[in-house]
Amino acid sequence: MKVLIDKILNDARSEIAASGSLKDLNDARVKFLGKNGEFTAVMKNLKDVPADERPLVGKLVNEAKEKIEKLIAESEKLLSEKELKEKISAETIDITLPGKKSEYGSLHPISLVINEISDIFIGLGFDVTDGPEIETDLYNFEMLNTPKDHPARDMQDTFYISEDIVLRTQTSSMQIRTMLKQKPPIRIINPGKVYRSDFDSSHSPMFHQIEGLVVDKHITLCDLLGLLGEFAKKLFSAETKTRFRPSYFPFTEPSVEVDVTCSECHGKGCPLCKHTGWMEILGAGIVNPKVLENCGIDSNEYSALAFGMGIERIAITRYGISDMRIVFENDKRFLRNYR
DSSP, X not given: OHHHHHHHHHHHHHHHHHOOSHHHHHHHHHHHHSTTSHHHHHHHGGGGSOTTTHHHHHHHHHHHHHHHHHHHHHHHHHHHHHHHHXXXXXXOOOTTSOOOOOOOOOOXXXXXXXXXXXXXXXXXXOEEOOOOXXXXXXXXXXXXXOOTTOXXXXXXXXXXXXXXXXXXXXXXXXXXXXXXXXXXXXEEEEEEEEEOSOXXXXXXXXXXXXXXXXXETTOOHHHHXXXXXXXXXXXXXXXXXEEEEEEEETTEEEEEEEEEEOTTTTTSOOTTTTTSSEEEEEEEEEXXXXXXXXXXXXXXXXXXXXXXXXXXXXXXXXHTOSOGGGGGSOOHHHHGGGO
C-alpha cells in the first residue's frame, strides 16, 4: 500500500508541476483530492488492509494529501501572479493613441420644431391632443364639410385602406373628435403624422402637421390674425411680419394663406424665398358653421378659428433646408447639425 501511495504522490507532483494554468491545476486537484479522486479510492480500500496496518496506512495517506495540498497552494499563487501579469500586459492602454469618441443622440429637427411650436401654443393656453393615423372617411373628410362628391377631394391624393378607411390626410380629424366629446370653450393643437400620395423635393408621402382649433363665443377673423401674428413673432423673431392672402378650404370660410417674412433675408429677397421676401407657412380660416353643426355645436352661439401648418415646411424655412427628402434619410452628417 505504501508503494501505491508513493506512486500517487509522485504522479500528483508531476501533474502539478506541469500545470500551465489555474484550470489545469484545478483539474489536478480534482483528480487526486476530489471525492472520486485517487486518494479517496485508497481510503475506500482500507477495509481490505489488515486491521493492525490500517492506522499506518491512514497516516501515510493524510501526509501525502497534505504534501499535495501544499504543492497546489504554492503553484496556485505562482499561476495567479502569472495570469494577472499577462492580463495587465494585454490590457495596457497606449495613452498616445487617439481616443474613441462616443456619439450622443439628439432630437431630430422635426421633433425640435414640433416641441417648439407646441411650447408656444401651450404658453398661449392651448391643450395638446393626439389621435389615430388610420382614420375613417367620416372624420377625415365628411364631417369637415368634404363629402364624397366634393371637388376638394381632388386636391388631396389619399391613401385608401378600404372605401371608408384612410391614412389621415390631415390632423383636422382630431378637431372633429374633440368637438364631439368636449363642450366649448375649446383651445387645442393636434400635432402628428399625415399621409398623401405625393413625393418630390418639397413633398413627402408621410409628413407632419400641427393644426389648431379655438371654439368660443364671438371668435372673429381679427382673433385669428392676431393669434397667428403673435405665433410667428415667437417662432421666428420679434421683427417677423405676417401677410394674409385669401384662399379656399372646404371647412373654413373665410380662408387665408399665411406668409411670413423670410427668416434668411428678412424680406429683402433671396433664393430660399425665391426672391419674394415671403415664405408661406400655413393655412387658416374661420370654421365653416356647417362643421360646427356636424359636431352638435350651435353655430348661432359659437364660432371658431382653425389653422394648420406643415412641420417640414417650417423646418425648411427655419433651417434653410433645400430638399425635404433629406429630412427622412437619417443621414448622420445632416442630423449632426441639429444637436
